[in-house]
Amino acid sequence: MTIEQRAHPWMALSAPGALQQMLDEIGVKDVAAVFEQIPADHYRKTPLDLPPALNSEIELKRDLVSKLRKNGDCETNLSFLGAGVWQHHVPAIVDEIVGRTEFATNVWGSYQSDHGRNQAWFEFSSQLGALLNLDVVQLPVYSWGCAIGHAIRMAARLTGRRKVLLPVLADPERLSVIRTYCQPSEMEDHIEVVTIATDPTSGRLSIADLKSKLGPDVAAVYFENPAYLGTIETGAAEIAGLARAAGAETIVGVDPLSLGVMMAPGDYGADIVTGPVQPLGVHMNCGGGVGGFIASRDEARYVHEYNGFLVSIAPTAEPGQIGFGLASSHQNSYGSREHGKDWTGNSTYLWAIAGAVYMSLLGPDGFREIGDLILSRARYAARLIGEVPGVKIVWPDTTFKEFIVNFDDTGKTVDAVNEALRARGIFGGKDISTEGHGLGQAALYCVTEVHSAADIRRLADALKEVCQ
Amino acid sequence: MTIEQRAHPWMALSAPGALQQMLDEIGVKDVAAVFEQIPADHYRKTPLDLPPALNSEIELKRDLVSKLRKNGDCETNLSFLGAGVWQHHVPAIVDEIVGRTEFATNVWGSYQSDHGRNQAWFEFSSQLGALLNLDVVQLPVYSWGCAIGHAIRMAARLTGRRKVLLPVLADPERLSVIRTYCQPSEMEDHIEVVTIATDPTSGRLSIADLKSKLGPDVAAVYFENPAYLGTIETGAAEIAGLARAAGAETIVGVDPLSLGVMMAPGDYGADIVTGPVQPLGVHMNCGGGVGGFIASRDEARYVHEYNGFLVSIAPTAEPGQIGFGLASSHQNSYGSREHGKDWTGNSTYLWAIAGAVYMSLLGPDGFREIGDLILSRARYAARLIGEVPGVKIVWPDTTFKEFIVNFDDTGKTVDAVNEALRARGIFGGKDISTEGHGLGQAALYCVTEVHSAADIRRLADALKEVCQ
Amino acid sequence: WDEPVIMELGRPGARGQLFPAPEPETGKAEIPAAMQRRDRPELPEITEFEAQRHYLHLSQMTLGMMGVSLFGTCTMKYNSKTAEAATLRPELAEVHPYQHPDTLQGVLEIIHDFDVILRSLSGMDQFVFQAGGGADAAYTMAALARAYWADRGELGERTEMVTSIQAHPCNPATAAAAGFTVVNLPLEENGYPSLDALKAAIGPKTALLMINNPDDMGIYNPEIREWVRLAKEAGALCFYDHANFNGVMSKLSARELGFDACMFMLHKTFGAPKAGGGPAVGAFGCSDALAPYLPAPVVVKQDGKYLLDDDRPKSLGKIREFWGNVPQVVKAYAWARAMGADGIAMASDISVVANNYMDKKLGEIPGLKISNPEIKSQRMEMTRWSLGPLAEETGVGTVDFANRMADFGIDPWWMSHEPWIVAEPFTPEAGELWSKQDIDLWIGVVAQIAREARETPELVKTAPHNQAIAQVDGSVFDDPEAWAMTWRAWQRKRGASGKAASGGV
Amino acid sequence: WDEPVIMELGRPGARGQLFPAPEPETGKAEIPAAMQRRDRPELPEITEFEAQRHYLHLSQMTLGMMGVSLFGTCTMKYNSKTAEAATLRPELAEVHPYQHPDTLQGVLEIIHDFDVILRSLSGMDQFVFQAGGGADAAYTMAALARAYWADRGELGERTEMVTSIQAHPCNPATAAAAGFTVVNLPLEENGYPSLDALKAAIGPKTALLMINNPDDMGIYNPEIREWVRLAKEAGALCFYDHANFNGVMSKLSARELGFDACMFMLHKTFGAPKAGGGPAVGAFGCSDALAPYLPAPVVVKQDGKYLLDDDRPKSLGKIREFWGNVPQVVKAYAWARAMGADGIAMASDISVVANNYMDKKLGEIPGLKISNPEIKSQRMEMTRWSLGPLAEETGVGTVDFANRMADFGIDPWWMSHEPWIVAEPFTPEAGELWSKQDIDLWIGVVAQIAREARETPELVKTAPHNQAIAQVDGSVFDDPEAWAMTWRAWQRKRGASGKAASGGV
Incomplete structure (x- = not known):
């Protein structure tokens, strides 16, 4: 209830006298009067203790910029970090479009x-559907992990079963989200998460172990292609076939940037497909660029289990004209509260626009080119790094953009290697030594279209120095 | 006449077969045929020798960014450079609006x-007119120097005289442009540039010298307020009165950011007013943010001498509706070629939009605030710097945002001081020692709203170190 | 613009983005044969300019608050371009969350500083920003309650979440998805559930209470302290859904009212742009007692350095990967700093005064009826209204109004969350952004449409008339034979008609 | 949007931008009393959002190449957002030209590299970028010629500039402003001046020849080599105005044709956005022999470092402060690098093919007539056309067409520079950007308007009908009593009418 001396640029009614004019119209004597509903003893006793206001844009900008420059x-x-957020090129047009105030508005x-x-x-x-060869794609949910969580819950509802099989070599970050979605074991609707072993020669799913665990209680088999540690799941169609035979849904996670060169999941039997949206034209944003998509075939049984927004084409009152709106929207939590399919709310829909622009810029040839480029450079990086004495590539030549580098024979920890790289202006791969995969002192390196061959040589040379 | 393998993203007709389709429609056999007008011996013999194409955005961006990062x-x-380009705060909204593709387009x-x-x-x-208290403001020309040049030529045409008086303490950069506009002395229409001496106690114009040089051959008196070296011309009204009495035009140059606290030139008798546009929301852009305005009273004799675009309000076919268009446009070089008033062409009109947004954001109170702020901080800076042993402020307490710092008693050159400052992350003031003003080892420092008191102390402390 | 769908644009071989060829020394690599793609994805083939022009057209065909929007429950604010520009800098946009914390000190400092600001506003002890929106923050609460009760070995017994029927749907929905049984309290005539109903609902099975206050009717529950006391007496956790914080910010402290946890929507109350549906942030804060259960990591300050604390054995795990929509957190921090304590207090004053001004003016339009008309007090920062009388008289309802408003450059109003407690509802909220001119314009449009409803009801019912497209026929949206969520599906269901009309791909 | 003038918006005391108060330690300073402002400037008082919304509305009320623009003589290109984004970075935007060159190495490297590119394209030895546009580059040529002749002691005698009547107005206008007498050569039936006329015009008084080729009719002067030879024989300098470079880039070398100097418009041919009239750049290049006269500074490379060479005693001085519109130079450099030699050659091919395709299609529309119809050769990259026959038949002229085109989302065409050599002229130019679909759409609109001219001429003459405003009444523009170049002037001349209509400031 303070009155500032100067009007604030973000509040039109802070102009002198403006509020009083309204109070007069309402017919109350002061501002306190409009708060009459709040009992006196509800008012806070502790005064607000906030840092000094930066009313002026010049101070605000300086505060923000000087802090961010500490990053x-x-x-x-030169960064080789991936694992859920990847450094890809964001075309300038994408930034322009998502930054248009008409879109980036409240x-x-x-x-x-x-x-x-x-x-x-x-x-x-539509464009993502063309990459996936699937007819239904929901607007993105919060993240890839959340997309998988919803997909597993869809499968549980579809099958009435409460067990999901997924690879033991899972991203701990996504896995933790999945476990959250599957509820603790104390709860009635808990979905049991069972891991499938890895083929130690290839990093791929052990088909034998999968077969042994598939049964009439399995709601879904989930796997990623490429997988968390970069490996390409060549047995995808077989896995999907086995799942189908057991009455389970096949849920797949894919990197959309791989789909110019890798088979569309719709073509090897996936029922529900998930994946990250961030590679499609969204900056890493310190992890704040993530989003996750869910897609499936166009069958009512699937459509009726989606939790969020499905945008459908629709006719308008003008013959021949088309518009767009939300299909099957009664089933979401806005429409059905606790009886809805999971829940929805504000999500990451701006990234859907980024993705639309991104995919339209690449087209079929662009997706093929970027896939080839990433693959070639990542393999080149693996080759060069593998030549560093004491350094080994685990499962070489089976990967897309990420691969595992083992440092055991150098006698150094990943942490020490990364610290030495950092001093040279290089961010080494993610340390996966502590993730319990039994891969020793290992790091997950990510190479994309932003890494030139010269960058890769710079890394390899630095590793040679560091690992001596 | 090469055909690329891949279509280029900036050329729709580079798609395979697209050009051939057009050639077929035209009915010619190949691309060479449409160039039939060019005689064979006109074709270049030296092959083009350009650096490799950066067709991909990713390579192009990297090239640009990695080069610019060398700056x-x-x-x-922390910079204290001014003198024609000044570091002012550019509100984010200004960047947004001038960056809208609808405006930033071909x-x-x-x-x-x-x-x-x-x-x-x-x-x-309109807004600049409100600051100047003048009714006619032309869209900006290339720069302030060019604006002065055009204004002097306007005055010459208006009076039929061929001499201009201006302060001897002129910015050599602007003066050089003015001399270009005034033509070499060998030419028939040459305008003679005569300098007026400085009052050595204040840096202001010597009224006595002005009086001695004013005569029936003087087309115009030009002065700046604040002047090149920062001094405020308190005798402005007297100068304008003397000029008028001699039948000469008074041309003034003003810093628009000073006009919230300094008298509007329309109020002290200026006939034609010029000034820089860059302070009104345009980044320094390495000098590529400059533009210059010309304004005057709304009298036909002035209006008929403008060289460029005068945007007037106008009625439309719909009663009560208003539109806009170019007034008196026949007189420019598009309309009249060599018989036009000087010449015009593409100018710096995007900065007019920047200026419009900027002025609307500040309003009357903002202009007053920024004027007070700059003045207070600049005077504070002068005071602190003046306390550094061996360092003197020339004409203290007479300046707006710029002031002269003399290093003679430190035994150091400005060049040496600036080099030492640069090593401390500070860009010292512009070295004016070589400009022939007889001010010794002197630098022109600029302090604006972007310099906090702490920044100023940082400078003063650094100077103390450096000048020991 | 009569803008085709992007799949209809272009020509074979056109490119919008090229990639460099792999350098010769890298050699040629291939995807294993079994996994190679053989078909060519059916994507558009267009130039960079065509992509730009197309999406610029679509942006221009989006009203996007270019006029006046008093969209209730969402608190329309000015979205600072200064903050936006800061987040687009490589120093944030090109930062990876797995970088060593030494290289993240700037962003961690901002997150920490903002955490401290929210602590002051709420009285809570620790905030996290992992939740991707308000609903996700509610889910965080539900997941935290699970961890809390599991830690006590009581998760098997504490199976119920109690809320009010007027609470935002995300509260019951997330609690249900988290595995709790939802107990909805009905409203009394005074606009909120009775203490008796609450007492009846609460007991040893109650895991948590999730409640907002004031509600979307603009009614403040004066018994909320007693609610919290009773719930805590029963052992339950109390969560304050601060969706409607704008009217009470600087006035209330969730912690002083007894709540254990609360959430703020940074994309609403704190001026980060919602961007048509996210990225958003539900900032979740709780007391020290609950902090061990928070999702990891938590940003902490230690010896002047900022760290990501991941070592939290009692943590509920993760709600979402990484630590949240960081750019939105930075924008919210910027909002709070730009406003300051005085500005925040003033914004709350303004938003409540402006809403009561609107109520006064809306009350003068015949056919409009305020919710809970028996309550004569001044409302909080928004008020639910009903077009019931007008609809009965004219057949024109709230959907028709929303469609017609666009014709005046006014974003459609928010009607109501489910269930519709009043007939033909609408819920305006002024917030602190808008001028009196804007509000008067908005009310003038409502009054004008109300007149039209009587004089030319068809005009309203067939609106919009000057938007990019005519009224959408929603009948396909629930018809599996007709809906089409992708161009592929559309082509399959409608045959070649759409394609042919536009000249083909 | 029915958008008021900004002076009509707002309310007393509203603020769009605050500045910090001076820190207490700075003390209070004042302007000398004689120079203090006492009145309050009559500026709008609005919020940040209101300023943003207003100017966003104005941007949306600007067609700005959101449709199809084949605006001749200006070579509409795609303006790369990649390049734009690079120039907005602080590493360029926040750079001061007086910084020590050690801190300018990045930008100097780009300028130098681009200079080298232009040298290859033209055969010249040194480029500078000081000129703020094409006209300013022409002025640079005139000023350079003055310095050259003054250096030889002949400036008193060399007083004439020779050009063609079809040359861009900036050539005669700048030469005249620089002090030269302009000699205009008339055109012959073949579209260019005769060699006899040239010989008659050239002599010991000729300081320089300024000429473009091809011209805006799309005609290439096959005698240009002979022109240059004759002019140089007379001692004159020869300047190639490369405004119409798009059709001949990669095909011709100005230097090989004998020219001493040339200019390129970076905001047209080299893909920097013209931004509705600048900032622009006229890149000026010349031979080693003329380089000493160039405006200072010149960017040079020495021992791997880039320097600003200011020590040029014969320099003409300065055309403009500093070294040019640097961001535009960077964008032009980006264009040249993105295109590469092959891309530039292809762009030239495409632009000439596309123009001849347009000629073919336009020729099929009754009432349109090509300029110099007796010339049967394929034209260069643009062609001047005439609506003469159609105008005689219907009374509908080129201005009417331009107004009507906007109704179809098509930017108005370019008519012609003065003088209008053909009746009711228009000058389309396709360049390399547009697709066949775009060009066909454009031609379809022209054909449609031509039909309307016959069937419903009033519709065309009263256009536009769906733009933001109706047709502007230009009668005030030459009336000192009625024109109003500022809101102040408008208020004074129209009284309070405008103000009252909108509610006042």
Whole structure:
């Protein structure tokens, strides 16, 4: 209830006298009067203790910029971090479009007022569907892990079963999210998470172990392609076939950037497909660029289990004209509260627009090119790093953009190697030594289209120095 | 006449077969055929020798960014450079608006297709007119120097005289442009540039010298307020009165950011007013942010001498509606070629939009605040620097944002001082020792709203170290 | 613009983005044969300019708060471009969350500083930002309650979540998805559930209470202290859904009212852009007692350095990968710093005054009826209204109004969350952004449409009339034979008609 | 949007931008009393959001190449956002030209590298970028010629500039402003001046020849080599205005044709955005012999370092402060690198093929007439056309067409520079950007308007009908009593009418 001397640029009614004018119209004597509903003893006793206001843009900008400049970043440094957030090139047009105030605004309007946004959303789903060879793609949920969680719960509802099989070599980050979605074992609707062993020669799923665990209680088999540690699952069709035979759903996680060169999951029997949205034109944003998609065949049994927004084409009152709107929206939590399919809310829909722009820029040839490029450079990196004395590539030549580098024979820890690299302006791969995969002192390296052959040589040379 | 393997993203007709389709429609056999007008012996013999193409955005961005990162900049460093380009705060909204593709595009449309741009232009002139207290403001020309050049030529045409008086303490950069506009002395229409001496106690114009040089051959008196070396010309009204009495035009150059606290030139008798546009929301851009305005009273004799674009409000076919268009446009070089008033062409009109947004954000109170702030901080800086042993402020307490620092008694050159400052992340003031003003080892320091008191102390402390 | 779907644009072989060929020394690598893609994905083939122009057209065909939006429950604010620009810098955009914390000191400092700001606003002891929106923060609460009760060995017994029927759907929905049974309390005439109902609902099975206050009707539950006391007496955790924080910020402290935890929507109350549905952030805060159960990592300050504390054995695990939508956190921090304590207090004042001004003016339009009309007090920062009388008289309802508003450059209003407690509801909220001119314009449009409803109801019912497209026919949305969520599906279901009309791919 | 003028918006005391108060330790300073401002400037008082919304509306009310623009003489290109984004980085935006060159190595390297690219394209030996546009580059040529002749002691005698009547107005205008007498050569039936006329014009008074080729009719002067030879024989300098470079880039070398100097418009041919009229760059290049006269500074490379060479005693001085619109130079460099030699050659091929395709299609529309119809050769990259026959038949002229085109989302065409050599002219140019679909759409609109001119001429003459405003009444533009270049002037001349209509400031 303080009155500032100067009007604040973000509050029109902070102009002198403006609020009083309204109070007069309402017919109350002061601001306190409009708060009459709040009992006196509810008011806070502790005064607000906030840092000094930075009312002026010039101070605000300086505060933000001077703090952010304390970060190191992957433009200044050479980074090989991946594992859920990857450094890919973001075309400038994508930044332009998602930055347009019409899109980057508070408002979420209607089909009528926001036709353009709805169309862009539909184009996201349509283009992703073309990559996946699937007919239904939901607008993205919070993250890939969340997408997998929802997909598993969809499968549980579809099958009435409460067990999911997934690879033991799972990303601990995504796995932790999945476990959250599957509820603790004390709860009635708990979904049991059972891991499938790895073929130690290839890093791929052990078909034998899968077969031994598949049964009439399994709701779904989940695997990734490429997998968490970069390996390509060549047995995908066989896995899907086995799952189907057991009455389980096949849920797959894919890297959309691989789909110019890798088979579409719709073509090897996946029922529900998930994946990350961030590679499709979203900056890493310190992990704040993630989003996850869910897709499936266009069958009512699947469509009726989606939790979020499905944008459908629809006719309008004008013959021949098309518009867009949300299909089957009654089933989400806005429509059905606790009886809805899981829940939805504000999600990561701006990244759907980023993805739509990104995919349209690449087209079929661009996806093929980027896939080839990443593959070639990642294999080149693995080759060069593998030549560093004491350094071994685990499962070489089976990967897409990520691969495992083992340092056991150098006598150094990943932590020590990465610290030495950091001093040279290089961010080494993610340390996976503590993840319990039994891979020793190992790091997960990620190589993408942003890494030139010269960058890779710079890394290899630095590793040679560091590992001596 | 090469055919690339892949279509280029910036050329739709580079898609395979697209050009052939057109050749077929035209009915010629190959691309060479459409060049039939060019005689064979006109074709270049030396093959093009260009660096390798960076077709991919990823390579192009990397090339640009890695090169630009070799620059030092005034965000990373603390800079006190001014003198024609000044470091001011650019509000984020200004960047947004001038970056909108609708504005930052190749196209220059018509009053009808580009109503919004024309209105923004009109608002630039209108708001600047409110600051200047003048009724006619032209869209900006290339730079302040060019604006002065055009203004002097306007005055010469208006008076039929061929001499201009201006302060001897002139910015050599602007003066060189002015001399270019005034033509060499060998030429028939040469305008003689005569300098007026300085009052050595204040840095202001010597009224006595001015009086001695004013005569029936003087087309115009030009002075700046604040002047090149930062001094405020308190005798402005007297100068204008003397000029008027002699039948000469008074041309003034002003810093628009000073006009919240300094008297509007329209109020002390200026006939034609010029100034820089860059302070009004344009980044320094390595000098590529400059633009210059010209303004005057709304009298036909002035209006008929402008060289460029004057945007006027106008009625439309719809009663009560207003639109915008170019007034008196026949007189420019598009309309009249060599008989036009000087010449015009593409100029710096995007900065008119920047200026319109900037001025609207500040409003009357913002201009007052920024003027007070700059003044207070600049005086504080002068005071602190003046306390450094051996360092003197020339003409203290007479300046707006710039002031002269003399290092003679430190025994160091400005060059040496600046080099030492640079090693400390500080860009010292512009070295004016070699400009012939007789001010010794002197630098022109600029302090604006971006310099906090702490920044200023950092400078003063560094100077103490450096000058020991 | 009559803008085709992107799949209809372009020509074979056109490119919008090229990639460099692998350097010769890298050699040629291939995907294992079994996994190679053989078909060519059916994506558009267009130039960079065509992609840009297309999506610029779509942006221009999106109203996007270019007019006036008083969209209730979402607290329309100015989204600072200064903050936006800061987050687009490589120093944040090109940062990886697995970088060594030494290289993350800037962003961790901002997160920590903002945490401290939220602590002051709420009285809580620790905030995390992992949740991707308000609903996800509610889910965080439910998951935290599971961890809390599991830690006590009582998860098997504590199976119920109690809330009110007016609470946002995300509370019951996330609690249910987390495995709890939802107990909904009905509303009394005074606008909130009775203490008796609460007492009846609460007991040894109650794991947690999830409640907002004030509600979307603009009614403040004056018994909320007693609610919390009773719930805690029964051992339950109490969660304050601060979705409607704008009217009470600086006035209330969740902790002083007794709550164990609360959440703020940074994309609403704290001025980060919601961007048409996220990325969003539900900032979740709780007391020291609950902090061990928070999702990891938590940003902490130690000896002047900022760290990511991942070693939290009692943690509920993860709600989502990484530590949240960091750029949105930075924007929210920027909002709080730009406003300051005085600005935040003033914003709350303004938002409540402006809402009551709106109530006064809306009350003058015949056919509109305020929710809970028997309550004569001034409402909080938004008020639920009903078009019931007008709809009965004219047949024109709230959906028709929303469609028609777009014709005036006004974003459609928010109607109501489910269930619709009043007939033909709408819920305006002014917040602190808008000017009196804007609010008067908005009310003028509502009054105008109300007149049209009487005079030319068809005009309203067939709206919009000057938007990019005519009224969408929603009948396909629940028809598996007709819906089409992708161009592939559309082509299959509608045959070649759409394709042919536009000239083909 | 029915968007008021900004001076009509807001309310007293509203703020869009605050500045910090001076720190207490700085003390209070004042402007000398004689120079203090006492009145309050009559500026709008609005919030940050209101400023943003207003100017976003104005941007949306600007067609700005969101459709198809074949604006001749300006070579519409794609303006790379990649390049734009690079120039907005602090590493360029926050750089001061007086920084020590050691801190400018990045930008100097780009300027130098681009200089080298332009040298290859033109055969010249040194480029500078100081000129703020094409016209300013022409002025640079005139000023350089002055310095050259003054250096030889002949400036008193060499007083004439020779050009063609079809040359861009900036050539005669800048030469005249620089002090030269302009000699205009008339055109012959073949579209260019005769060699006899040239011989008659050239002599000991000729300081320089300024000429473009091809011209805007799309005609290439096959005698240009002979022109240059004759002019140089007379001692004159020869300047190639490469405004129409797009059709001949990679095909011709100005230096090989004998020219001493040339200029390129980076904001047209080299893909930097013209931004509705600048900032632009006229890149000016010349031979080693003329280089001493160039405006200072010149960027040079020495021992692997880049320097600003300011020590040029014969320099003409400065055309403009500093060294040019640097961000535009960076964008042009980016364009040249992204295209590469092959891309540039292909762009030239495409632009000439596309123009001839347009000629073919335009020729099929009754009432349109090509300029110099007796010339049957394929034209270069643009062609001047005439609506003469159609205008005689219908009274609908080129201005009417331009107004009407906007109704179809098509930017108005370029008519012609002065003088209009053909009746009711228009000058389309396709360049390399547009697709066949775009070009066909454009031609379809022209054909449609031509039909309308016959069937519903009033529709065309009163256009536009779906733009933000109706047709502007230009009668005020030459009336000192009515024109109003500022809101102040408008208020004074129109009284309070405008103000009252919108509610006042």
